[in-house]
Amino acid sequence: SDVPGIELNNGTVIPQLGFGVFQIDPSDTAESVQTAFEVGYRHIDTAQMYGNEAEVGEAIAKSGIDRGELWITTKCNNGNHGRVDAQKALDESLSKLGLDHVDLYLIHWPLPGKDLYVDTWKGFEEARADGKVRTIGVSNFQPHHLDRLLEETETVPAINQIELHPHMQQAGLRAYHERHGIKTEAWSPIGQGKGLLDAPELGEIAQAHGKSAAQVVLRWHVQIGNIIFPKSVTPERVRENFDIFDFELTDDDMQKIEGMEKAERLGPDPDTFAR
Ligand code: NAD
Known part of the structure; x- marks a missing residue:
């Protein structure tokens, strides 16, 4: 396929574009993932929290695609922080997915109020040593959370999955x-x-390239090196979101999008979000 691979700090290579299944109803998930596979996606982003791992697993099993061609990410849910509980959670996810390993396992939220993310990370290191996950990472970590993993553990996360779009560009975390x-x-x-x-800026750029605003934003991510997995249950959009490798945004386009920053979160603040 045309999807570039991004090499991670442990030598594994992740497809830069995948398919996200947050808020896809379990009853629609297998079909949506099947559509994504047909379009050419080989990277799926799910989570224990989403309640649809079993249906992702169903689509994987039905697809007949070689396991080695797939990149499957899941995440440890907030109730399962701690060295032992995190490993139990991964076992449950693997069983639902019907897999013997995932490619990437993430701590979904740092939950600083619980103060268990360092312990959880040590559980992740053990799961990796056991071959249950190839690559370990985190999600929604702020610099001071990452600092603690770097100081108190052996493994630098390969990935931090964070809210990021033209209205919330995360320049500090990216640096x-x-x-x-x-x-x-x-x-x-x-x-x-x-x-x-x-946004009118996106409309203008989209028109100039004969693409949609969604494709322009996804292309912007690709050009700044982000890994992305847009979600859609509409087959046409699943296809549209994959069709972003036949054009290039100009420096001027990139600057216009950079100018759209509003530091505006759609989701919770990781420092106060605790469940
Ligand atoms: P997204 O930015 O991918 O937007 C998805 C929505 O945009 C769809 O529901 C649809 O309404 C619309 N859409 C999709 N394609 C479109 C198109 N081509 N044109 C116009 N509209 C279109 O939002 P998301 O689902 O929140 O994020 C993507 C993935 O990121 C999730 O599925 C999940 O895997 C992951 N995620 C992770 C966290 C986390 O805390 N780690 C939080 C939220 C999402």
């Missing part, structure tokens, strides 16, 4: 990642489709 060899995954890459895609 931190760059300094420490951590790759950035952008969640809600098209801002959940709502207000963002109606």
